[in-house]
Amino acid sequence: MGMVLLAAVVYFANPVQLWGRLQQASPWWLLAGFLASIASNVVSAWRWRAMARWLGAEMSLASSMRWYFQAIGLNVLLPGAVVGGDVYRAIALQRTGQAKAASNLSVILDRVSGLWMLCAIGGLGAAACASTLAPWLHLDIAVFGGLLLAITVLWLLLPGLLLLGLHQGWLSLPGAWLEPIRTAALSPDFVRQLLVQAASSALVQLLSAAALACGAAALGTSQEPQVWAFAIAPVFLMAALPVSVGGWGTREAAAVAALAPFGVPAVLAVGVGLLYGVFALGQGALGALALGLPARSQA
Numbered sequence: 001m002g003m004v005l006l007a008a009v010v011y012f013a014n015p016v017q018l019w020g021r022l023q024q025a026s027p028w029w030l031l032a033g034f035l036a037s038i039a040s041n042v043v044s045a046w047r048w049r050a051m052a053r054w055l056g057a058e059m060s061l062a063s064s065m066r067w068y069f070q071a072i073g074l075n076v077l078l079p080g081a082v083v084g085g086d087v088y089r090a091i092a093l094q095r096t097g098q099a100k101a102a103s104n105l106s107v108i109l110d111r112v113s114g115l116w117m118l119c120a121i122g123g124l125g126a127a128a129c130a131s132t133l134a135p136w137l138h139l140d141i142a143v144f145g146g147l148l149l150a151i152t153v154l155w156l157l158l159p160g161l162l163l164l165g166l167h168q169g170w171l172s173l174p175g176a177w178l179e180p181i182r183t184a185a186l187s188p189d190f191v192r193q194l195l196v197q198a199a200s201s202a203l204v205q206l207l208s209a210a211a212l213a214c215g216a217a218a219l220g221t222s223q224e225p226q227v228w229a230f231a232i233a234p235v236f237l238m239a240a241l242p243v244s245v246g247g248w249g250t251r252e253a254a255a256v257a258a259l260a261p262f263g264v265p266a267v268l269a270v271g272v273g274l275l276y277g278v279f280a281l282g283q284g285a286l287g288a289l290a291l292g293l294p295a296r297s298q299a
Helices: 002-012 015-023 027-054 061-077 083-094 100-128 130-136 141-168 176-186 190-218 225-239 250-262 266-290
Strands: none
Touching (some): 002 250, 015 266, 027 100, 027 266, 100 130, 100 141, 130 250, 141 190, 176 190, 190 225, 250 266
């Protein structure tokens, strides 16, 4: 489905013009985007390790980096967007002797942490772009911006309120497999751990937005920072849908829709999405190579 969608998007965006733009892309901006994308995933691996340790599963920083980039390689090669890599990370952690529930939950909650902050930053970006987006949607600018800000603030507070409820005992979790979450919420440093997840997730998304913006600059187009803060939400959420390989197709279609209100031509929007996919492809190649390295017995 993703490949069919990608072919359709490229066709309607004019493949001749798209190829010409890609050939003229600035190599320095491409390098900057690739490095920002790598930095984003390095922070993501560190965040996953912090989440795992909070839930009671131990692993070294080196192992978290190795397994995370191996997972990126699998995501590029396998259908299902991020699903294959996430399953691999959970299994890799379990094989070191860590508890199954903590290992699985560390991957699930790490992904949730990223999506939580992605939506929050996207909401703030959309509110900052209300003067452009509201007329596009035939809505009042003040109402649109104020409603988005209110929803985003509540969204940011939601994990803290849930953990506080578990910590205070007025919320309970069904099922023994969720016990690591309850234990984490009862830990004395749960507020600090939540702030660590929020800060690292914010840094991940900001670096990802920078990579997207560098790809656009490589093609000769630029937008205000708040535009990229908004655009990462639909672009990355669509890329994470388990209907394609590596997000190809869904990511480019989302880029066209998200950037259209700001006057970005479809050919450039598709190019931005493709370049971000190429950044992931490069890291996926590194991760695939890492799969062939000798396994370490120490996690």
